[in-house]
Amino acid sequence: MPELPEVEVYRKEAEKCKNSGIESIIVKDVRFVKSSENELNKNFKGKHFEQVLRRGKYLFLSAEKGASVVLHFGMTGDLRYLKENEKEPKYTQCRFIFKNKHSLHVISKRKLGYIEMTDDVEGYIREKDLATDALEMNRNDFISVLKSKKSMIKTVLTDQSIISGIGNEYSDEILYQAKVHPRERTDRISEKEMNKIYDLMHEVFKTANEKNADVSKLPDGYLLPVRKKGNNCPGCRGKLEITKISGRTTYYCPSCQKTPDK
DNA sequence: CATAATGTTTAAGA
DNA sequence: GTCTTAAACATTAT
Numbered sequence: 001m002p003e004l005p006e007v008e009v010y011r012k013e014a015e016k017c018k019n020s021g022i023e024s025i026i027v028k029d030v031r032f033v034k035s036s037e038n039e040l041n042k043n044f045k046g047k048h049f050e051q052v053l054r055r056g057k058y059l060f061l062s063a064e065k066g067a068s069v070v071l072h073f074g075m076t077g078d079l080r081y082l083k084e085n086e087k088e089p090k091y092t093q094c095r096f097i098f099k100n101k102h103s104l105h106v107i108s109k110r111k112l113g114y115i116e117m118t119d120d121v122e123g124y125i126r127e128k129d130l131a132t133d134a135l136e137m138n139r140n141d142f143i144s145v146l147k148s149k150k151s152m153i154k155t156v157l158t159d160q161s162i163i164s165g166i167g168n169e170y171s172d173e174i175l176y177q178a179k180v181h182p183r184e185r186t187d188r189i190s191e192k193e194m195n196k197i198y199d200l201m202h203e204v205f206k207t208a209n210e211k212n213a214d215v216s217k218l219p220d221g222y223l224l225p226v227r228k229k230g231n232n233c234p235g236c237r238g239k240l241e242i243t244k245i246s247g248r249t250t251y252y253c254p255s256c257q258k259t260p261d262k
Numbered sequence: 263c264a265t266a267a268t269g270t271t272t273a274a275g276a
Numbered sequence: 277g278t279c280t281t282a283a284a285c286a287t288t289a290t
Contacts, residue, residue, distance in 0.1 A: 113269075
């Protein structure tokens, strides 16, 4: 699930543990947690997280003057701040226990994400080549970066080194709303359409954030609530098409989203 | 049982 | 250097 709106929900969850003393850290699966349990305890025990930052699909929890925890969620991830009496979720991979006996559970079913540490969040972001967050990017930068590319629009939107936060599902939604075919090459998209995509990127994420990333609560006319095999376009009621773009399953409406001619 | 699934990285070829 | 495709990672759900 984790794309920008889901990670934004995790950010809010992490905010709850801010300023509470860290008592200990338990690593459940060393393949998911790249830093050792010892190392984590050495760096964070006795401290507290004073800043939580989301950048695209990444989350950074920073302790007072020192190290930060990096959370990346992969395809299946979750973050929950639970009370002492609440039972541990099934796929908790790492657990931060606080003085108030609450725990922050980093959950991952498929373990495609990871937890690690960094002393320098800005440097980490540079190393990972993480672009500006989709909600932070200004219009001019967006337009000029699209103009500098020639690949399919969906591929560009989901490239985290170009814009960060957009994943497979939300790129489908943004392009569906903008009525642009996901396979359209960026060098064939007019500036007017680029502006429309920019506006919808904000609109869609703003709406999804208001609904706390609950896809079923998105307004009528959205693609994501019906993004399933055999369903129809909420607009024209025609059948949705499914295809693969950069190896990712893509849903679109062949009649509402203009087909690029080959 | 085979297949696909929200993400990223890496390799290889055009 | 740019772009595309495929495969790999680990595990669950259908």
